[in-house]
Amino acid sequence: MAGAIDRRLLQRATATRGFLVAVAATGVLNAGCIIVQAWLIAHAVAGVFDTGRLDFDGPLTGFTSYVFAIIAIFVIRGVLSWLNAWLAHRASAAVKSTLRTDLLAARLARPNDTSTSSSALIHLATQGLDALDGYFAKYLPQLVMAAFIPLLMLAVVLGQDWVSTAIIAVTLPLIPLFMIMIGRHTKAQVRRRYQVQTRLANHFADLIAGLPTLQVFGRARAQLRGLRLTEDASRTETMKTLRIAFLSGGVLELLATLSVALVAVSVGFRVVDFQLDLTTALFILILAPEVYIPVRAVGVHFHDSADGTAAAEAAFEIIEQGAHRQGGGKVAPPDLSRAEIEFDQVGVHYPGAALASLEGLSCTIRPGEVLALVGRSGSGKSTALNVLMGFVAPTSGAVRVAGIDLTELDMDAWRRQLAWVGQDPGMLRGTIASNVRLGYPEATDAQVRCSLDRAGGQALELARPIADDGEGLSAGERRRVALARALLRIELGGAQLLVLDEPTAGLDQATEAMAVAAVRETGVGAVVVSHRPALLALADEMVSPGPRITAAQAGELVDEAGR
Amino acid sequence: MTAAPAPTMPRQKPPRDVAAARDVAALVGRLLGQAEHGWQQLVAAVLLATFASGASVALMGTSAWLLSRAAEHPPVLYLLAASAGVRFFGIGRGVGRYLERLVGHSLALRMQSALRLVTYDRLSNTTLLGRRHGDLLVRVTADVEAIVDLVVRVVLPFASAAVVMIGASIVLSVFSPLFAVLLLATSVFAGLIVPWLAQRWSSAADQRAVPARGDLADQVREMARCAPDLVAYGQTDAAISRLSAVDAELRETESKSAWTRGLASGMQLVSTGVAIAAALLIGGQAVVAGDMLARNLAILALVPLALHEVYADFTKAAQTLTRARTALGRVLNVLEAEPVGVGDRAVAVEDTPDTELRLKGVTAGWPDAEPILRGVDLSVAAGESVALVGPSGSGKTTLAATIMGLIPARDGALSSPARIGYLAQDAHIFATTLAENVKIGNKDADAVQLSTALARAGLALDPERIVGEQGATLSGGEAQRVALARVLVGAELPELVILDEPTEHLDQETADNLLDDLFESLTGTSLLVITHDENLMARCDRVVDLRPWVVAGSR
Secondary structure (H helix, E strand, O other): OOHHHHHHHHHHHHHHHHHHHHHHHHHHHHHHHHHHHHHHHHHHHHHHHHHOOOOOOOOOOOHHHHHHHHHHHHHHHHHHHHHHHHHHHHHHHHHHHHHHHHHHHHHHHOOOOOOOOHHHHHHHHHHHHHOHHHHHHHHHHHHHHHHHHHHHHHHHHHOOOHHHHHHHHHHHHHHHHHHHHHHHHHHHHHHHHHHHHHHHHHHHHHHHHOHHHHHHOOOOOOHHHHHHHHHHHHHHHHHHHHHHHHHHHHHHHHHHHHHHHHHHHHHHHHHHOOOOOHHHHHHHHHHHHHHHHHHHHHHHHHHHHHHHHHHHHHHHHHHHHHHHHHOOOOEOOOOOOOOOEEEEEEEEOOOOOOOOOEEEEEEEEOOOOEEEEOOOOOOOHHHHHHHHOOOOOOOEEEEEEOOEEHHHEOHHHHHHOEEEEOOOOOOOOEEHHHHHHHHOOOOOHHHHHHHHHHOOOOOOOOOOEEOHHHOOOOHHHHHHHHHHHHHHHHHOOOOOEEEEOOOEOOOOHHHHHHHHHHHHHOOOEEEEEOOOHHHHOOOOEEEOOOOOOOHHHHHHHHHHHOO | OOOOOOOOOOOOOOOOOOOOHHHHHHHHHHHHHHOOOHHHHHHHHHHHHHHHHHHHHHHHHHHHHHHHHHOOOOOOHHHHHHHHHHHHHHHHHHHHHHHHHHHHHHHHHHHHHHHHHHHHHHHHOOOOOOOOOOOHHHHHHHHOOHHHHHHHHHHHHHHHHHHHHHHHHHHHHOOOHHHHHHHHHHHHHHHHHHHHHHHHHHHHHHHHHHHHHHHHHHHHHHHHHOHHHHHHOOOHHHHHHHHHHHHHHHHHHHHHHHHHHHHHHHHHHHHHHHHHHHHHHHHHHHHHOOOOOHHHHHHHHHHHHHHHHHHOOHHHHHHHHHHHHHHHHHHHHHHHOOOOOOOOOOOOOOOOOOOOEEEEEEEEOOOOOOOOEEEEEEEEOOOOEEEEEOOOOOOHHHHHHHHOOOOOOOEEEEEOOOOEEEEOOOOOOOOOEHHHHHHOOOOOOOHHHHHHHHHHOOOOOOOOOEEOOOOEOOOHHHHHHHHHHHHHOOOOOOOEEEEEOOOOOOEHHHHHHHHHHHHHHOOOOEEEEEOOOHHHHHHOOEEEEOHHHEOOOOO
C-alpha cells in the first residue's frame, strides 16, 4: 500500500478528522452491540434448549425480556448504521471539495499549461475525486476498526474458550499476509495486462470518434469486422487479468469462512465431550464471523479506494505544479503610462521539453509605443507574451518594469494594466455581452456595443447566448469579442498596454490594425505578434525572438509574410 | 447534463431520461442472445452466485444444528455428516464466489462487446458528417459500459438472493411453517422493498445530482479552456467561487442520498432483529408445546443473521440500477433513432462521363429537418477552383454532404464526377500507424502509392510511426497533411476535391505552407473550397456566396 499517497491524503483530512474518528467510533460501538446481541441470542436459545421451558433461570428474567432486548439492540445498531453512513459522507465531502477547488486553482495558476487535456481534467475533477469516497468514507475508518474490533472480540472469546481464540488468532493474521503476498506476486502482471486491456478498449472510442471521417471514405461499415476481433482480444486479455485480480479476494473469503467452519466444528466436538456448554458454543459461533468481517472489509475497501487514490495522486501532481507558480510578489506595479518594460535575455525552457520555447529575448516596451514581435512559427513569440502576462516565469534572464523584477509584482494589479487578446480566445458561458464585459464589468450596454462595433463585431447581437466552448461562434467572431473585451479594458478599465497575440489564419486583420491605431491615438501602447503588413506598418519597433538574426533577415521575414 | 441529446438527432419516440425497466430487460435479453453462450453463462453465473450466498447461510444453519445436536451428547458418529457439511460450506462459499465473479464478468464483457457492435453498426449507418451531435459520440462510448455494472452488480446479486431467500424459507418451513412465512416476509421487506423505497426517497436528490454533475463538468471544462482569459481579466476568484457553488450543490445532494442509504441500512438491521425475535418467540413456543425439536431452535435464530449479509448491499445495487438505466436509456435512444442519410459513402465503382459538378435548383437539408438551402445553382468545371462562402451555420457542410451523396438532395438536379475527395478541418487521426491512417483513403494502397501520397502531402514522417491518442501527437498542420494524403492515396486522383475550412485553427505561416502544397498537389483537379479565409478565397478562380439560397430562420 503506497505510503506516500496515504500520508498526503491524511494531511488533507485534518479538517474532517473528527468525522473520521466518529465513523470509526460508531463502528466500534456497533461491535459492542454485536457482542451483547450474541450473548442474548445464545442465552435465549440455550435456555429453552436446556430446560424445555420459556421461564428458565438466566441472567434476565422472563423470555420476553430477551426478545425485547434483542429488538432494542438491533434498533440501536440500525441507528448506528444510519449515523455511520451520514458521518462517512461528511468525512469525505469536505476533503473532496477542497481538493476540487485546489485542483482548479492550480490549473489557473498555470493558465497556458495544456499538459493535462480538458477531458482528463474533467474526469479527474468529477468521477476521479468522487472515487475518494471509497477511501475516506470506507477504507480509512475500516482500517481503524480492523485494528480495534477483532482484538475486542478476541478478548471476549478468550474469556469463554481458549481453543477457539487460538484458531482465530492463528488464521486472522493469515488474511492480510496472504493478500499482501498475492498482491506482490501478481502486481506486475496485473499492471501489464491492464495496459494491454486499456489499449484494446480504447479502440472502440477511437472508432466512434472517427466515424464521420470513416463515412466520408466509405470505410465505416468495413471496420465492424476489425472491431469484433479487437473486442474478442480485449475480452480475453481482460479475463486473464481478472483471473489473477479476483484471486486475492477469493483467498480472503475462503480463509474467513473456512476459519469459521473450523471454529464451529471444534466447538461442536468439545460440546459433545462436556468441555463447553451450548450457551458458550452458540456465543462463539455467532461472534466468529464478526471477528473476520472488519479485516475482510479492509481488503474489499482497499480495492474500492484504488481508483480514488490514483485520482488523488494525479490531482496532487497538478496541485503541486500549480503551487510553484502561486508565488507572485506584493510590490505594487509601476504605472505603465510612464514605466518601461525591459526584457533582458529572457528564456523559457519547459521541464521535459527538448528545446527551449524562447531564448535570449531582449527588448524594451516603451509607454505609448507599438512593439511588433515577428519571426517563424515556433520561435517563441507567444511564449514572450505569456511571460509578459505572468502566465509563465522566465527560466533564464529577467523582465523588469521600471527596474523592478516582474516576479516581485502583485500579479493581479499588474494584469489590470494589460488588455490581452489570445490567439484562439476562450468564451465563457453566457452571452456575447457578458463576455465583452469581462474587460470592465460595470460597462453599460451602449459602451459594450460601441467597443464591439470598433472590434469589427457590428453583426454580433449583445444578447446572443454562448454555449459551451463558444459553440456556434466562428473563430473570427470569438476573436472580435475578445478584442472588444480588451478595448473596454483600455478605455474604461484604464489598462495601459494592449497585448495582441497573432490570430489564426483567415481572420480579418485590417480591423485589428485599425483598432490598434485607435488605441495608440489615446497614448496606450501595444505589443503585437503578427505577419501582416497592415499591423507591422504601425509598429514603432520590430523584434524577432529566437535565433539571432540580422536586421536584413528580419526585413526579409516581413517581406515574406507580406506576400 | 440531462440525457436529452442534441435536438438534431432524430427519433421516432421522444427521447427518454431513464430507460423503462421493460426496455432494459428487452435489451438485456437481446444481448444475451447475441453473446456467445449468453443464456448458459447467465444460468451458470446465477447458480454459482446462489451457491456462494447459500453456502454462508447453510454454514450458519448447519453449525447451529451441529452445536445443538452436540449438546444432546450423542455418539460422535452422529455429528460427522454435519461437521463435514460445515467444512464443505466453509470452502464452498469462497470457491463459489470466485468462480461466480469470473463467469459473471465473462458474461458481462461479452454482452458489452455485443452492445458495442450493435451501437457501432447503428451509428455507422447514419450520416454523421456536419451534424451537430454535441458530445453524443463521446458519451455513448462510456454509456455502453453500464451493461457490465447492470449484470455484475444488479442482475446476478438480485437473482441469486431471491433464490437463496426462497430456498432458506422452504428449508425452514420443515421446522416451522409460520416462521418460514415470516422470514420470507422480513427478507422481502429488507432485501427488496427497503432498497426500492430508498431509491424512491433519494431519487429527487439523485435527479438533481445529474444536472449538478453536468454543471460541474461544464465549469471545469470552461476553466480549463478559458484559463488564460480568466487569469488575464482577473476572474480567478470569481471562477473558483462559481465552482464552489456547483460543488456545494452536489455535496448537498450527496448528503441527502447518504442519509437515505443510512436509513435504509438501519431499517434492514431492524428487520433482521424482528426476524430473530420472531424465531425465538415462535420457535420457543413450538419447543415448549413439543411441536419442534429443541435442537432446531438455534437454526431458526441464526439463519436470519446470515441472510442479512446476503442483502446488506442491495441499497447500493438499487442505485447502480438507476444509473445503468439512465446510461442505457441514452444508448437505446441511439439504437432506436431512425437512420439519416446513407452512413457510408458509396465509393465510385462505375465511371460516369461527368467531369463537372452541376447543381440546378438543389434544395439541401437533413432528411429529418427543415431544408437549410433552397434553389442552389452551382457548377464547378473541370480544373476550376471555386470558393464557397457564407456565415457560420449557413449549411456549407450540409451542402458538401449532399454533393458527396451522404444525404439525398431534397429537390433539384445534381450531377457530379464519380471520384470526389473530401478534406475536413477536423479529420480524425486514429490511434494506429501513419500508414494505416492514410490507407483509409485506399485500403489497397501499396507501399509505393503510400510513400508517393505522403511525399506529395509534404509529410516527411516514418509511415510506421504510431500516431493519434496513444502515439506522438501531430501538430495541426501535420494532421491536415494526413487528411490530404488520404485524398491523394487513391489509385487515381479524384476529379473533384471538397476542402472544408482546411486552414481553420492553424497559424498563418503553417496555413500558407499547407495551402502551397495543397494547391500544387491538386493541380488539375476541380476544387470546391468552403472557407472564411480571404487569403484562401484569393487563390480560387471564383467565389460563390451561399447567402441568397439560405432558407430564412433555418439557423
